[in-house]
Amino acid sequence: MYNICGKFYATLFPIFHSMENLDRNIDLKIKEISQKLKELRLSRGYTSYETFAFENELNRVQYWRIESGQNITLKTLIKVLEIHQISLGEFFKDL
Secondary structure (H helix, E strand, O other), X not given: OHHHHHHHHHHHHHHHHHHHHHHHHXXXXXXXXXXXXXXXXXXXXXXXXXXXXXXXXXXXXXXXXHHOOXXXXXXXXXXXXXXXXXXXXXXXXXX
């Protein structure tokens, strides 16, 4: 019995470990995206995310979540990029 469980664990451990690494990498990419969106906002002279959200008819809390690195939808990302007049290709070319 131990050998079977040990072999099962030995088989699955690399898969779970790989999935954990993938999740960490995804979280890092989301942080990079949120940081770049914040930099775009700042480059337009908005020191406050709240002012940016209000003036561009975005939900203030939702926009805070975007810049804080929470997962967002593609629809939301495209909407924010349209406000900045930047394409998806341009946005992601340096990431």
